[in-house]
Amino acid sequence: MIVLGLILLLIGWLTGLTWLWTIGIILLVIGAILWILGATGRAVGGRRRWY
Template identity: 45%
Template sequence: MIAIGVILIILGFIPHIGILWTIGMVLLVNGLVLFLPGSLGRAVAGRRLYW
């Protein structure tokens, strides 16, 4: 989710497409919020591991 967010931010920034920039920022922030508790060993969305 973090990688897709960064890609969308770059794709939105270069040709100045606002919707890609916005979606990229939302995905990036969401990915970072979910990454923090997961990296600390806490269960995220009821799952301790994803695979």
């Protein structure tokens, strides 16, 4: 999700499409939150590990 957010941020910045920029920021923040929760050992979505 973080990578997708970064890609959308880059595309939005290069093309000047603000809605892609906004979606990229949202996905980046959600991905960072999920990453932090997973790194602390907290179960995310009912699972401790994702394979």
